[in-house]
Structures are given as structure tokens and as C-alpha cells.
Amino acid sequence: MWFNSYSFWIFFVVVLGVYHLFGHRLQNRFLLIASYFFYGCWDWRFLLLILFTTAFDFYAAGRIAASEDAATRKRWVTASVVVELGILGLFKYFGFFLGELNRLLFTLGLEHWEPGLRLILPVGISFYTFQALSYTIDVYRGRTAPCRHFLDFALYISFFPQLVAGPIERSHHLLPQVENPRPRLSEARFREGLYLVLTGLFLKVVIADNMAWLANPIFSSATEDLNGAEVLLGAYAFSFQIYGDFAGYSAIAIGVSKWLGFDLMENFRRPYFARNPREFWQRWHISLSSWLRDYLYIPLGGNRRGEGRTRRNLVLTMVLGGLWHGAAWTFVVWGAIHGLWLATHRAWIARFPSSQNGKGIWWRRGADAFKVVATFHLVCLGWIFFRAESLGQAFGLISALGGEWEVSDFFRTGVSLMLFFLVPWLIFECWMEKKGDSFALLRSSWLVRAALYLYLIFMLLFFAAPTPVEFIYFQF
């Protein structure tokens, strides 16, 4: 039941209608049933896993909170981390590591082992596992009080709008909203929800799916059949595909949650307007990057133990962040590229502190524009590894970029289509960026809003991609 499917909207209309008939406690029970139904639509067997995660972390957090003994508390939080990462490792990385082990054994001329067990990846496991971990760790750190009601905690883990692809919520942000009565559906909430749902659907159905339509033929071609211009087109198209796909999903998740009285955290803030890698990660998949910062980078030492250790921590965090996306070397390399880039940027800033004082406004604007364009292109370079089926393909594509360039008919048409789909949206994002406000549209005249919504609906109706594509982040 994807957010861009008719089934989801029928489901949601029913849920919304019934939900507002109830008081707080019944709302929670009803949302929990709806969430399990939503999740069970993929495969009912996945429910057993989410139930186990819920029960184990509820119990572990209870034991942590009940104990005054530091060793006991540490034992239970360690157990929670080991169990959660163990589940994630088993379902997500077991096949990968086994494959790599077999390859190594084969290279060494040894007999390899083929297990009879084949594990399917439960939808959204990476998201809810991290959300569950944030709870036990926060209880351990004393940032969150343990949840008193199991069913409330179960809803915190399985809340359907953000269950399968985030945003990855924190217990101290979402849990109080579960435990306490929520605001009714006011005009302000309805307006914000409508804006987020419409823009989210547009980003997914129009931008992401049409960019996938352009990018897929490039990434499924043999690299020797492509010239530099076509690879560049593919990289641009994929960069907007993944942005539209994931930012669109997040916007819809936040929007429908608004209508249910929940406020989820912002997950994307116009990432392609970032001027450096640090800013990029403050704008891209914010819930994951801040999770990695709080639960991995800082515990590793963060920036507290000298520059060398800081850079090592950055690279390590980003490599593991890359691996979080999937069990493949392409993701590891993608993470490493970002880690090294962040570390290099940090070193650069330390050595050449930016000083634009005394420079004219046009100089500053020009410099910022250059930084935005440069950052975007380096991000695109990373996306080639992210999207490629193998490291060989990624290197092949990059070498094609440095090879022959020919402006073919395919390239020309592709660029025309990209401009058609992207320019109006980028102008709108430029306007939001200038205002520094993701909800600037809601503070403008209703006529402006109606005009934009009309454009979005027009595009959704007439310019959806010929082939709908499933959400990329569902597989992570």
C-alpha cells in the first residue's frame, strides 16, 4: 500500500473519518490496529518481527528505568542494541556477508558454503529498528521517561505514516504525542497537511517517476554504449528521482500525520541548495543524519578528541550510514565518498576560514551560487555509486563522463523533458529558499496557493510517468 496508490487513500480516508470520532485512548488503539493492518498488507509475517521488536524494547527500557545499578542499566541497553542490530544484520546483511565470504573462499580455492535459508527483507526494518533503538538509548540516557502503556509504545514503533520509510522519529519527540491528547483537526493543520500531501504527491508521481523514466535506460545500458552527455543526463535525472521519491514520501507522511494530530520532524529542506557537504546533510534525510550524529558520531567521540579523530569519526559514521541504505559495496563507497568529503571540507574550512566581509552583495551571491552548483555536482557524483548495480558499473559510468561527449537526440529530448518537469518546481524552491521558510506558501494569499495547487493537480493528472515506480526507500 504505497502512498501513491489508490488503496492507500481509500484506507486513509476511512482511518481519518473513524479516528476523529474517538477520544484519545481509543484513537491510539484504533491507530495501532490501522498501522498493523497497513504493515500486514505487505506480508503479515512481518508483523511477528515488529511485535518482537516492540515487546523486547518495551521490556528492556522498563528494566533500564527500574534499575539504579549502572551495570544493569548498561547490560539492558547493550542487549537492546545487540538484539536490534542483530535482527537488522540477519535480515539485511546476512546474504551480503555470506556472498562476500563465499567469494573470498572461492578466490582462495576453498569450498564455499551455500545455506538453504533465504531471508526476505521486511519492509521498513531499517527505519523502525533505528526508531526503537532511539527509545532504549534515550531511556538509558535519561532523555526519555519509559512508556507506561505497552500499546502506546507499540503505536510509537508502528505509526503507519512513518513506519516503512521514516522520518525516523525520536522517542522524546513522538512518544509524548502518542501518550497525550492531540490537537483536533484545525484549519491550520488541515492547510499544512494539504500543502504537504499535494507537494509530496507531486514530488513522487511527477518528479521522481518521470526522472526514473529518464534515468533507468541510462543505468540499464552497457557503459560502453553511453557517451559523457548521456551519463550526465542520467546522473542529473537520478539525483532528482531520489530527491522527489524520498522527499515526496516524507512530505506525505508528515502531511497525513498533521491531519491525525501528529507533528513529525522535517526530513528534507531543499537539499540541492546546500553550499557544502555539511549543509547538505543538514538538509537531506535529516532524521537519519541527526540519528547518526546523536547515536553514532557523538558516542564515537564526535569532534571532542582532536581533528584527526574527528575526521575518522566522520568517515566511519558516513560509511556505516551508507551501509544502512543497503548491503552492497556501492553504498559503502557512497558513504565513504561523503565521509571523506565532509572530512576534507572540515579541514579546508579550518585552514581557509571563509570571509566574505567587505565583499559586495553580487560577489557573495555569485560565490554562493558557485558553491551550490559545485556541491550539487559532487552529490551527483555520489549518486552514481548509489544507483549503480556494481562498483564496476559506477566506475564505467564515471570514465564515460570523462570520455567522448556527443549531444545526441536522446540527450536533447531528455534535457527538454527535465526542464519541463523540474524548472517550475526549482523556481518554487528558490522562492522558499529566499524566504528561508518551508511553509512560505501558507503565509501567502489564498489565490497564490490555489494557483500552485492547480498546477500540482494538473501535473498529477496529466503528467504522471508512463510507468509508476515504487518508492526507492521502501527497500532500505
Next chain:
Amino acid sequence: MKTELKVILSLVFVLLLGEAGSRAFESRLSADVRQMLAFEEIPQEIAEAQAAGQTCVLVLGNSLARAAVDSETLEIGLIEKGWPQPKVFYLAPDGSGVNEWTTAYRKHFPSSKTIRPDLLILVTGPGHLLDHSVRSPEKLSAFLAAPQDRGEIFRDWLTTDSERCRFVLAGVSRLFANRDRVRPLMFYNLVPGYEVTAQRLNRAGREGREESVPAVATANRFRTLLDSLDLPADRVILAGAPLPESYRLPEAVLKATSEWGIAVFDDSAAAEWPSEAFPDGYHMGPSAAGVFTDELLQATFQFEPGVIR
């Protein structure tokens, strides 16, 4: 919700305007829409022609049928065989198969009425008569389905919630039903090189998608179509439309035709045709269509003058 109500009402107002515009001007969207709207007139024209002593041939199929059966050659050939003033009609929507043919025939030639063509030539490609999912619930709902068939289509023919929603929405909104026609109309006319690029892009899209192919090919819907024709078996001919690659009609289809006693002509589909016969790489050109139609006439028309009616 006063402010947002204004936003929503203005959206609804513009969408209603769009709906009215779509209903008024939908025939300008594509030749396919024009021909589907014109299907409404076929039964009346057949009734009038038959009343005037003419014989009527209905060609049922899709664009392959329109391209392969040359009406002029067919009419001349029938006159030579002694048929009085033959007239050819096409019930052949684009991109259609057995689902669309069944429902379109039932809509325009319902069992409650007696109007029937004198001869029906059903022209198919290799897989069009095998059971498959509905390709366009929108087209089926807005143009081809009879009101009495809608319940059965919704319940039994459509398999996913998405298909059912699209079927219902297209039944109430022409704006929704015709939405897929706007994109090609605009891009083919405004984006240089779009036609060639779109073929490459769509090919890649199809290759990446897993089609659910039944383990055993069945032709149950074809049997439903044969039942719905309400014509004697000797007034129905099944012809395989020639394609750039030769083929034979599927076994499941041939089994049904032998049970119903229908004449089948697929020698031409099994023959190797030169590539010049298919100017666009798929549909027959006019001169090849003349040859095919003539072969069809020689091979299958064993009727004596006057026997038909």
C-alpha cells in the same frame, strides 16, 4: 476553514470547467477517441444499410485490424462473389484486446436487440485473444463498457484496487478518463525528437517491469466473446493479422474456434512478409493490406450468394 475552503472551492470550480471542456472537446484529443465516439453510430448504420438491401461486414479488432483489412479490396471482392452492395465497418479501438472487443461488441450489439452484422471478421495478433488483465480500465469504463456490464467488469475482470478505482473515476469523469492522452499530445508536438526518445524510454521501462504471465495460456474471455456475438458460426471468421515476425495463433484460441466451428485464417500471419509491408515496423501498409485482404477472401469465403442472409 474559510480561507482553505476558498482554495478548495476554486480548485473544484476549475476542475469542473476542465471536465466540461473535456466533454466538449474530447474528440480533438486523438483519432482513437474520435473513432470510439463514432462506434455509437455503427448499429444504426448497419440497420439502415440492411434495410436498404446492403450486406454489412464488421471488422472487430484493434489498429492491426484497421491496417490489415482493406475495406475497398474487401468490398470489391465481395461484389465479385455476388454480395449485394457490401459495406464494411470497423469496431477496432487502439491498443485493445479480447476484453475491450467483448465489452464493445456487447455494448453496441446487445443481446436485447436484433441488429447484427451479416459477417464478422475478427482480426487478432498472437496474444490478443488470450486471457490477460485489462490494459486500460479508463478506456473500458469511459468508452467501451455497456452499463449492464459494468458490475461484472468491476467485480471479475479487474484484479487490483487501483484498476477498480480508475474504472470508477473514469466512469464519472471524462477529464480523468482522457488524462493519458494529454501528455503524448503535448510532447509529440512540442518536444523535438520525443517520438524516438519515448520509444527507447518506454522499451527500457517495459524491460524493467515484471509482467504477470499466466503459467498456462487460456482463452476463456474469447469464449465469452464468441457467446456474446450471437451469430451463426459460419458468419464469423477469425484472422491472424500479419506482423513483421511470423507466428501461429495460440492453441487455446484454436481449440475454442474448432469447438464453435469458426473458420480460421492464419496462414498469412505464419508467412514471412517483407519488411516493406510494415512501414511503421508494426502495422501493414495499404498495398500489403490489399494483398492480405484478397488472400483472406480467397481462403475463407465459401458462401454462395444469398446464403448469408
